[in-house]
Amino acid sequence: xxxxxxxxxxxxxxxxxxxxxxxxxxxxxxxxxxxxxxxxxxxxxxxxxxxxxxxxxxxxxxxxxxxxxxxxxxxxxxxxxxxxxxxxxxxxxxxxxxxxxxxxxxxxxxxxxxxxxxxxxxxxxxxxxxxxxxxxxxxxxxxxxxxxxxxxxxxxxxxxxxxxxxxxxxxxxxxxxxxxxxxxxxxxxxxxxxxxxxxxxxxxxxxxxxxxxxxxxxxxxxxxxxxxxxxxxxxxxxxxxxxxxxxxxxxxxxxxxxxxxxxxxxxxxxxxxxxxxxxxxxxxxxxxxxxxxxxxxxxxxxxxxxxxxxxxxxxxxxxxxxxxxxxxxxxxxxxxxxxxxxxxxxxxxxxxxxxxxxxxxxxxxxxxxxxxxxxxxxxxxxxxxxxxxxxxxxxxxxxxxxxxxxxxxxxxxxxxxxxxxxxxxxxxxxxxxxxxxxxxxxxxxxxxxxxxxxxxxxxxxxxxxxxxxxxxxxxxxxxxxxxxxxxxxxxxxxxxxxxxxxxxxxxxxxxxxxxxxxxxxxxxxxxxxxxxxxxxxxxxxxxxxxxxxxxxxxxxxxxxxxxxxxxxxxxxxxxxxxxxxxxxxxxxxxxxxxxxxxxxxxxxxxxxxxx
Amino acid sequence: xxxxxxxxxxxxxxxxxxxxxxxxxxxxxxxxxxxxxxxxxxxxxxxxxxxxxxxxxxxxxxxxxxxxxxxxxxxxxxxxxxxxxxxxxxxxxxxxxxxxxxxxxxxxxxxxxxxxxxxxxxxxxxxxxxxxxxxxxxxxxxxxxxxxxxxxxxxxxxxxxxxxxxxxxxxxxxxxxxxxxxxxxxxxxxxxxxxxxxxxxxxxxxxxxxxxxxxxxxxxxxxxxxxxxxxxxxxxxxxxxxxxxxxxxxxxxxxxxxxxxxxxxxxxxxxxxxxxxxxxxxxxxxxxxxxxxxxxxxxxxxxxxxxxxxxxxxxxxxxxxxxxxxxxxxxxxxxxxxxxxxxxxxxxxxxxxxxxxxxx
Ligand SMILES: Nc1ncnc2c1ncn2[C@@H]1O[C@H](COP(=O)(O)OP(=O)(O)OP(=O)(O)O)[C@@H](O)[C@H]1O
Ligand SMILES: [Mg+2]
Numbered sequence: 001x002x003x004x005x006x007x008x009x010x011x012x013x014x015x016x017x018x019x020x021x022x023x024x025x026x027x028x029x030x031x032x033x034x035x036x037x038x039x040x041x042x043x044x045x046x047x048x049x050x051x052x053x054x055x056x057x058x059x060x061x062x063x064x065x066x067x068x069x070x071x072x073x074x075x076x077x078x079x080x081x082x083x084x085x086x087x088x089x090x091x092x093x094x095x096x097x098x099x100x101x102x103x104x105x106x107x108x109x110x111x112x113x114x115x116x117x118x119x120x121x122x123x124x125x126x127x128x129x130x131x132x133x134x135x136x137x138x139x140x141x142x143x144x145x146x147x148x149x150x151x152x153x154x155x156x157x158x159x160x161x162x163x164x165x166x167x168x169x170x171x172x173x174x175x176x177x178x179x180x181x182x183x184x185x186x187x188x189x190x191x192x193x194x195x196x197x198x199x200x201x202x203x204x205x206x207x208x209x210x211x212x213x214x215x216x217x218x219x220x221x222x223x224x225x226x227x228x229x230x231x232x233x234x235x236x237x238x239x240x241x242x243x244x245x246x247x248x249x250x251x252x253x254x255x256x257x258x259x260x261x262x263x264x265x266x267x268x269x270x271x272x273x274x275x276x277x278x279x280x281x282x283x284x285x286x287x288x289x290x291x292x293x294x295x296x297x298x299x300x301x302x303x304x305x306x307x308x309x310x311x312x313x314x315x316x317x318x319x320x321x322x323x324x325x326x327x328x329x330x331x332x333x334x335x336x337x338x339x340x341x342x343x344x345x346x347x348x349x350x351x352x353x354x355x356x357x358x359x360x361x362x363x364x365x366x367x368x369x370x371x372x373x374x375x376x377x378x379x380x381x382x383x384x385x386x387x388x389x390x391x392x393x394x395x396x397x398x399x400x401x402x403x404x405x406x407x408x409x410x411x412x413x414x415x416x417x418x419x420x421x422x423x424x425x426x427x428x429x430x431x432x433x434x435x436x437x438x439x440x441x442x443x444x445x446x447x448x449x450x451x452x453x454x455x456x457x458x459x460x461x462x463x464x465x466x467x468x469x470x471x472x473x474x475x476x477x478x479x480x481x482x483x484x485x486x487x488x489x490x491x492x493x494x495x496x497x498x499x500x501x502x503x504x505x506x507x508x509x510x511x512x513x514x515x516x517x518x519x520x521x522x523x524x525x526x527x528x529x530x531x532x533x534x535x536x537x538x539x540x541x542x543x544x545x546x547x548x549x550x551x552x553x554x555x556x557x558x559x560x561x562x563x564x565x566x567x568x569x570x571x572x573x574x575x576x577x578x579x580x581x582x583x584x585x586x587x588x589x590x591x592x593x594x595x596x597x598x599x600x601x602x603x604x605x606x607x608x609x610x611x
Numbered sequence: 612x613x614x615x616x617x618x619x620x621x622x623x624x625x626x627x628x629x630x631x632x633x634x635x636x637x638x639x640x641x642x643x644x645x646x647x648x649x650x651x652x653x654x655x656x657x658x659x660x661x662x663x664x665x666x667x668x669x670x671x672x673x674x675x676x677x678x679x680x681x682x683x684x685x686x687x688x689x690x691x692x693x694x695x696x697x698x699x700x701x702x703x704x705x706x707x708x709x710x711x712x713x714x715x716x717x718x719x720x721x722x723x724x725x726x727x728x729x730x731x732x733x734x735x736x737x738x739x740x741x742x743x744x745x746x747x748x749x750x751x752x753x754x755x756x757x758x759x760x761x762x763x764x765x766x767x768x769x770x771x772x773x774x775x776x777x778x779x780x781x782x783x784x785x786x787x788x789x790x791x792x793x794x795x796x797x798x799x800x801x802x803x804x805x806x807x808x809x810x811x812x813x814x815x816x817x818x819x820x821x822x823x824x825x826x827x828x829x830x831x832x833x834x835x836x837x838x839x840x841x842x843x844x845x846x847x848x849x850x851x852x853x854x855x856x857x858x859x860x861x862x863x864x865x866x867x868x869x870x871x872x873x874x875x876x877x878x879x880x881x882x883x884x885x886x887x888x889x890x891x892x893x894x895x896x897x898x899x900x901x902x903x904x905x906x907x908x909x910x911x912x913x914x915x916x917x918x919x920x921x922x923x924x925x926x927x928x929x930x931x932x933x934x935x936x937x938x939x940x941x942x943x944x945x946x947x948x949x950x951x952x953x954x955x956x957x958x959x960x961x962x963x964x965x966x967x968x969x970x971x
Binding site: 014019 | 663682686690707720768
């Protein structure tokens with residue numbers, strides 16, 4: 001064997017060596033996959049964001065009425081000036097911004113108080129029935145986020161908006177005050193009751209993971225109860241609270257359902273509902289300014305939160321090992337407190353469903369007597385005097401189309417999300433420690449900081465016109481799938497990474513040494529060992545897409561409508577009972593999905609609540 | 612199977628850490644070479660570079676007459692084509708496959724016939740004394756059994772080179788002893804060139820035909836176990852090998868074959884060196900007498916630690932402390948006066964400045 005020493009290599013030999021090394025790097029499976037994923041994410045996230053920003057600083061068709069000398073596509077600050085400094089800025093931008101903040105902050109704090117208190121009672125006191133309470137606590141979160149809002153209107157609405165009275169007014173005879181019927185308080189309460197599950201699960205996991213010997217050690221050292229709380233318990237629970245805070249806050253910032261049902265009728269606009277009303281009339285330039293404000297706002301909050309606590313730290317508490325701990329004795333209050341928790345859970349988990357169901361049996365809204373009973377909204381043949389002649393939901397082909405759209409959207413999203421999860425997980429985990437891997441991981445995280453409705457808005461701007469070889473997708477069903485898959489990227493990456501981490505790298509290396517090609521290693525070793533993780537990720541995605549509204553509300557058309565968006569359309573058209581029937585169908589589908597999940601892995605929602 | 616492994620100027624860095632630093636070595640056919648060294652010294656990294664699981668930053672590797680890695684030529688053959696087998700510390704058996712499937716995974720890739728596969732599996736299982744376990748899943752076996760299966764999986768595809776990374780470290784002491792015996796026999800039978808990683812010196816001493824002692828990515832000494840033990844090339848190796856530890860005492864050469872250690876002198880072959888030195892005396896090379904004898908140095912026993920087969924004695928003279936090993940159970944008491952004599956032939960002398968062994 002001829003050994004050529006370094007110095008005797010010619011320039012061309014050196015060049016060949018460099019090329020070979022580069023090619024070897026480039027053909028490493030995780031590098032190829034990383035590059036493909038970067039391309040996909042640039043297309044799905046970066047370009048749409050860029051297009052959205054561009055739309056706000058160029059002249060649009062609709063602006064020509066005002067900007068007479070310009071042409072479509074010219075550079076302009078018109079939208080920003082109009083939305084931030086003109087006379088209408090207050091109504092269009094600042095008030096909705098303030099409302100959004102009030103509502104999100106309020107809902108988050110409300111959810112925190114309820115979830116934290118319940119978690120403490122379940123974990124640290126001798127309250128009976130813990131498992132039941134735990135199970136019931138997940139129900140509100142499983143249902144669509146605007147379920148409680150819709151039940152709320154059935155009960156509390158008054159005739160301020162010119163409609164019919166609610167249940168409360170029917171029973172009491174006097175209308176509930178405006179602040180209780182519509183606006184910030186109902187929105188805060190109804191979304192808080194939806195999102196308290198986050199806090200409940202996180203805080204109870206954190207409390208469970210605290211070794212009570214730490215606290216006992218404190219007690220032995222002579223620290224008082226309050227001091228122990230402050231110095232030992234609290235610092236350990238803070239990360240859990242913080243992660244619940246980020247999630248709830250960023251979710252509620254971009255939420256559309258609640259504010260649309262409870263805010264819009266009294267012109268209490270949030271950024272999300274204002275965004276919808278702008279894009280609804282084709283005023284993309286102005287709408288996108290709001291979307292950008294919303295995104296910036298959500299991003300700042302999340303960043304501040306991460307600076308203060310650090311997400312890494314906050315996730316570590318989840319799923320900690322359980323320790324037996326000293327329970328606080330409730331003594332005389334045991335019965336009372338248990339009763340309160342049970343009643344409360346009943347009120348928010350069961351009552352909304354009962355109320356919604358009841359309302360679907362009412363011929364006319366506002367009349368809760370039995371004489372008003374009808375099955376027309378479910379199985380009616382379509383009487384011109386009822387619901388503008390639309391047949392009952394079970395006979396209505398539009399509803400079946402919507403249900404079918406919901407199901408196939410959820411299936412396709414879950415499928416693609418899982419596939420991307422496999423790829424992302426592999427690319428990120430195998431490349432751990434390289435800059436490429438970090439870049440992929442960070443880019444996959446971006447959709448997390450973009451509120452749902454703004455993310456939908458991003459896609460309007462992307463797909464109203466053709467992009468390269470891709471035709472304009474606006475109004476197509478494919479677009480709904482794309483946006484849902486893109487929004488789930490962070491979830492994909494997280495499930496993918498955690499599934500891949502389960503497989504020790506030696507298992508793949510042993511196969512490599514045995515001479516298996518990357519594809520064979522994947523099919524024979526990696527995939528079989530990660531598939532359970534992906535199946536449960538698949539199911540979770542399925543139900544979370546099913547009840548998604550904010551994300552797709554700006555993108556649906558009558559033919560691509562899903563059940564979630566149909567509830568909104570029926571409400572906006574004043575067909576309240578039909579809306580209620582549709583949301584019940586949706587809840588039914590979601591519960592079936594959830595039943596399958598709990599079958600599949602023993603009933604815990606905790607792991608998948610991540611996004 | 613005559614396979615030589617040649618490594619030239621191999622370097623592997625992780626960021627700022629130089630895990631393997633300019634290592635050159637030649638592993639002769641049929642050698643059982645052990646890479647020995649403290650945790651983090653780069654043993655695993657070197658092994659992984661040979662296997663192709665890690666791409667080095669510099670250097671060349673030949674396995675047999677095949678160039679498998681060269682930085683300057685941009686060559687790197689994938690591990691699957693290097694014709695070697697690797698046993699991992701945690702076995703890395705595929706949990707979703709039976710023993711049989713685990714063992715035939717590589718054979719399928721080599722496109723062997725069904726009968727041939729069956730024959731190979733049966734043979735390999737017999738060699739590790741696990742016949743009849745074909746249909747078990749890894750989780751249905753004990754750690755020791757999984758370990759044997761991991762070995763059998765490697766044996767079944769008959770690589771030219773065996774690589775093993777601390778394969779016994781997860782076993783209990785008893786099982787480890789048994790497996791050492793088996794491994795040594797397997798190597799004896801197969802004659803495959805073997806590179807074995809461990810930080811257990813007893814394992815290295817008992818099984819290897821050669822030991823390479825590593826420190827911070829650099830090979831300190833590569834020799835037979837006997838040479839490594841009796842003639843450690845430098846203070847690091849002397850200190851690392853041997854249990855109880857070697858006595859290292861600082862002193863200076865005062866005359867021909869005499870080193871002054873401050874409180875007493877010892878006779879050493881000085882090979883006409885002069886100046887400051889370190890003397891290395893193995894505990895078993897010191898003889899103890901309970902009465903004053905000619906040339907004996909007076910010490911006081913500080914602690915006496917019998918193990919049954921031998922006794923370790925810690926003796927002091929002022930602040931000089933020596934460890935002594937006596938065969939059998941010693942009758943010495945604590946705080947007893949003793950007189951020590953040193954075996955001149957067995958004492959090693961090291962240059963204090965460089966730490967290297969002084970030879971003629
Ligand atoms: N993938 C890696 N990334 C970064 N640093 C690494 C990596 N692998 C090893 N190192 C570093 O390289 C050095 C050598 O590691 P190596 O695993 O080869 O040591 P070792 O001798 O096998 O130790 P041990 O006996 O503990 O197994 C260590 O400092 C280690 O921290
Ligand atoms: Mg190691």
